[in-house]
Amino acid sequence: MGGKFGYALRETLQNLRRNLVLTGASMLTVAVSLSLVGAAFLLGYGVDNVTQRWQGGIEFEIFLNENITPEQQARIQRELDASPDVARSQFVSQAEQYELFKVLFAEQEEYIESVTADVLPPSFRVEPSIADADVISALGDRFKGEPGVKDVVFAEETVRTLLRVSGITQSVIFAVAAVLLFAAALLIFNTIRTAIFARRREIEVMKLVGATNWFIRVPFMLEGLLQGLAGASVAFAIVYLVRNAAQDAIRNVPLFDGFVVVTSQVVTTGALTLVLGAAIGAVGAGVAVTKFLDV
Amino acid sequence: MIKLDNVSKFYKSDVVALRGASVDIRKGEFVFLVGPSGSGKSTFIRLLNKEEVPDEGRIWVAGKDIAQLSPWKVPFLRRNIGCIFQDFKLLPTRTVYENVAFALEVIGRPRHVIQSQVPAILELVGLGKKFKNLPHELSGGEQQRVSIARAFVNRPLILLADEPTGNLDPTTSVGIMRLLDRINRTGTTVVMATHDRSIVDTMRRRVVELDRGTIVRDQTRGVYA
Numbered sequence: 392m393g394g395k396f397g398y399a400l401r402e403t404l405q406n407l408r409r410n411l412v413l414t415g416a417s418m419l420t421v422a423v424s425l426s427l428v429g430a431a432f433l434l435g436y437g438v439d440n441v442t443q444r445w446q447g448g449i450e451f452e453i454f455l456n457e458n459i460t461p462e463q464q465a466r467i468q469r470e471l472d473a474s475p476d477v478a479r480s481q482f483v484s485q486a487e488q489y490e491l492f493k494v495l496f497a498e499q500e501e502y503i504e505s506v507t508a509d510v511l512p513p514s515f516r517v518e519p520s521i522a523d524a525d526v527i528s529a530l531g532d533r534f535k536g537e538p539g540v541k542d543v544v545f546a547e548e549t550v551r552t553l554l555r556v557s558g559i560t561q562s563v564i565f566a567v568a569a570v571l572l573f574a575a576a577l578l579i580f581n582t583i584r585t586a587i588f589a590r591r592r593e594i595e596v597m598k599l600v601g602a603t604n605w606f607i608r609v610p611f612m613l614e615g616l617l618q619g620l621a622g623a624s625v626a627f628a629i630v631y632l633v634r635n636a637a638q639d640a641i642r643n644v645p646l647f648d649g650f651v652v653v654t655s656q657v658v659t660t661g662a663l664t665l666v667l668g669a670a671i672g673a674v675g676a677g678v679a680v681t682k683f684l685d686v
Numbered sequence: 687m688i689k690l691d692n693v694s695k696f697y698k699s700d701v702v703a704l705r706g707a708s709v710d711i712r713k714g715e716f717v718f719l720v721g722p723s724g725s726g727k728s729t730f731i732r733l734l735n736k737e738e739v740p741d742e743g744r745i746w747v748a749g750k751d752i753a754q755l756s757p758w759k760v761p762f763l764r765r766n767i768g769c770i771f772q773d774f775k776l777l778p779t780r781t782v783y784e785n786v787a788f789a790l791e792v793i794g795r796p797r798h799v800i801q802s803q804v805p806a807i808l809e810l811v812g813l814g815k816k817f818k819n820l821p822h823e824l825s826g827g828e829q830q831r832v833s834i835a836r837a838f839v840n841r842p843l844i845l846l847a848d849e850p851t852g853n854l855d856p857t858t859s860v861g862i863m864r865l866l867d868r869i870n871r872t873g874t875t876v877v878m879a880t881h882d883r884s885i886v887d888t889m890r891r892r893v894v895e896l897d898r899g900t901i902v903r904d905q906t907r908g909v910y911a
Contacts, residue, residue, distance in 0.1 A: 398791055593777055593788075599735075600836070601764035602792035604757075 402610035406586045417578035421622025424571030429630035431564035436656045438557040451531040454512040454541045463539030478520035497653040579675035612676045619672020627661040687713040693743030702899040703729040716870045719879040721896035727879035768837030768845045772852035776821040783817040789836045807839045827858035847878040883910040
């Protein structure tokens with residue numbers, strides 16, 4: 392410890408200061424691109440949460456009475472299995488409903504506290520094998536009168552649209568972010584190249600007196616890594632603030648009232664952002680060092 | 687200590703820098719490489735610390751065949767070889783002390799070693815009082831002393847000197863040569879490329895003369911020509 396590590400750190404900080412403008416530019420690019428990545432992820436999470444019931448072609452959900460008898464439940468199950476119009480059905484227990492409820496109302500603890508699993512209805516989620524809306528609604532309605540069935544709820548057209556649009560939006564954001572991330576890597580590459588050029592005399596001496604290649608490399612790679620991490624931290628802050636603002640804004644809009652991104656999902660996104668930023672920085676710097684140092 | 691066996695080096699395939707050179711230098715020897723500009727003296731020196739790789743022949747340094755040396759081991763070879771140059775290669779923004787300490791820092795020597803060895807070596811080269819100065823505040827001779835201190839602070843087995851007096855006046859050169867002689871007497875093998883006739887004639891050490899890449903003379907206790 393001491394000498395070696397101290398040297399690397401000192402050199403890194405000195406370089407960052409020397410190339411303030413370039414460093415700032417690459418940091419900002421990392422920040423913008425990673426904000427987009429983060430936003431895309433949060434959008435994905437939000438849509439996931441609000442449309443959880445309706446993913447994978449689920450068209451309607453048969454809610455059962457809380458006190459349904461096993462015989463009644465088995466009868467409905469048999470009927471679903473036997474129907475040629477049903478491609479797939481899935482039973483959702485009270486415990487699973489409660490897990491879903493906890494996600495949807497994660498930010499409203501008083502709801503979660505006042506609800507327990509046994510007041511929530513279990514259900515069957517049904518994926519029909521046909522696309523005809525009339526047939527689907529006829530199929531769903533058949534179950535409405537069955538003993539033990541509380542209600543049948545159909546996916547709304549808006550939910551389907553939301554799923555489709557969000558998918559496209561996410562792809563577009565990811566594409567833009569990928570381009571920006573590439574630009575960020577190039578900018579970091581250029582910053583490091585400048586730093587290497589500014590220090591070529593020192594590097595020459597270091598090689599002559601027998602410094603190892605890694606000893607010469609590490610400060611530059613550390614510099615790239617720090618730039619990436621700093622950009623990523625800014626991105627994380629932006630994403631966090633935007634998420635809070637957006638959530639407040641849409642809280643009372645119908646359809647979006649289940650559109651929440653819980654804190655654990657924000658943290659996951661943040662961690663991903665930091666890892667991506669660090670990786671971009673280290674890779675950009677690593678390429679620059681290998682290319683221009685010829686160590 | 688150093689052995690070249692039929693070594694050749696070509697630049698751009700037709701420019702000959704060194705052709706069929708075979709030399710055997712024992713531990714503790716002091717060898718002058720003489721010859722006109724472009725005769726291959728610098729190439730000879732650069733081959734020894736693997737800044738250049740020979741196109742033909744084999745080179746042993748400190749008992750190792752350096753052609754077989756994997757790239758990651760080259761730094762460790764160089765820790766056994768001190769280098770000084772005509773243009774000193776000092777870092778202009780660092781003080782005398784820092785320039786010398788730098789050579790120890792970058793090979794990972796602990797701080798207490800640096801703190802004891804740097805002042806000692808600066809004392810040895812006669813710069814004990816100028817350790818806080820920047821290189822541009824020193825005369826040429828003093829700058830060369832700093833670079834010698836940097837090359838020797840790690841007590842290398844071999845000291846390579848490429849025209850170390852090329853930028854210095856005769857009186858200053860004599861001082862530098864005294865210092866190199868002193869270092870040689872500690873057992874360090876010194877190989878020095880030069881075309882300073884009076885130095886070679888005064889010192890009367892082994893002389894290897896190169897002409898257009900070929901060794902034309904190898905004489906113990908020789909003179910310039």
